[in-house]
Amino acid sequence: MSRSLRVNGTDHEIHSDGETPLLWVLRDELGLKGSKFGCGIGQCGACTVHIDGRAMRSCITPVQEVSAPVTTIEGLATEAGLHPVQEAWIDHNVPQCGYCQSGQVMSAVALLEEEPNPDDERIRRFMSGNLCRCGTYPRIHAAIRAVADGGDA
Incomplete structure (x- = not known):
C-alpha cells in the first residue's frame, strides 16, 4: 500500500510497509543517504531527522507514524546557502x-x-x-x- 510522505519540501509516494523504520525509507526508497544507521535502537543519534521541526530518531520511527513533514540533513541548506x-x-x-x-x-x-x-x-x-x-x-x-x-x- 502506498502513502504520501513530505520530505525536504517534496511529496513522495512511499511503497514500504508501514512498520518499516523511516530511516530505511529515507535511505533505500528515497536515496537520501545523509541519515546514518548507528545502533538501531534510537540511542546514538546518527539517524536524527526533524519531524515537524522536532529532532527524532528515524531508526525507531515506523513510517506509518509519520504524518508531519520530515527534514533530513539534505534538506537543511536552502538556495541561500548552508544553514x-x-x-x-x-x-x-x-x-x-x-x-x-x-x-x-x-x-x-x-x-x-x-x-x-x-x-x-x-x-x-x-x-x-x-x-x-x-x-x-x-x-x-x-x-x-x-x-x-x-x-x-
Missing part, C-alpha cells in the same frame, strides 16, 4: 570521521530552534543523546555556542 549550524561545523572543523555528524547537526539545529541562546549546560544535556566515537564533543559544543552567541539559527 548557520552547518557553517559553524565547517568553521570549527567539527567532523573527524563524520559518521555521526548529520545527526549531530540535526540535533543542534533542533536545540537552537527551540532555544536560540542555550547555556552551556543546556547544550550538553540536549546533545548528550548523540554519540561521537571520535570524541569531537568540544568542537561540537564550540560550534553550537558560536551560532547561539551570533543568534543566526
Whole structure:
C-alpha cells in the first residue's frame, strides 16, 4: 500500500510497509543517504531527522507514524546557502570521521530552534543523546555556542 510522505519540501509516494523504520525509507526508497544507521535502537543519534521541526530518531520511527513533514540533513541548506549550524561545523572543523555528524547537526539545529541562546549546560544535556566515537564533543559544543552567541539559527 502506498502513502504520501513530505520530505525536504517534496511529496513522495512511499511503497514500504508501514512498520518499516523511516530511516530505511529515507535511505533505500528515497536515496537520501545523509541519515546514518548507528545502533538501531534510537540511542546514538546518527539517524536524527526533524519531524515537524522536532529532532527524532528515524531508526525507531515506523513510517506509518509519520504524518508531519520530515527534514533530513539534505534538506537543511536552502538556495541561500548552508544553514548557520552547518557553517559553524565547517568553521570549527567539527567532523573527524563524520559518521555521526548529520545527526549531530540535526540535533543542534533542533536545540537552537527551540532555544536560540542555550547555556552551556543546556547544550550538553540536549546533545548528550548523540554519540561521537571520535570524541569531537568540544568542537561540537564550540560550534553550537558560536551560532547561539551570533543568534543566526
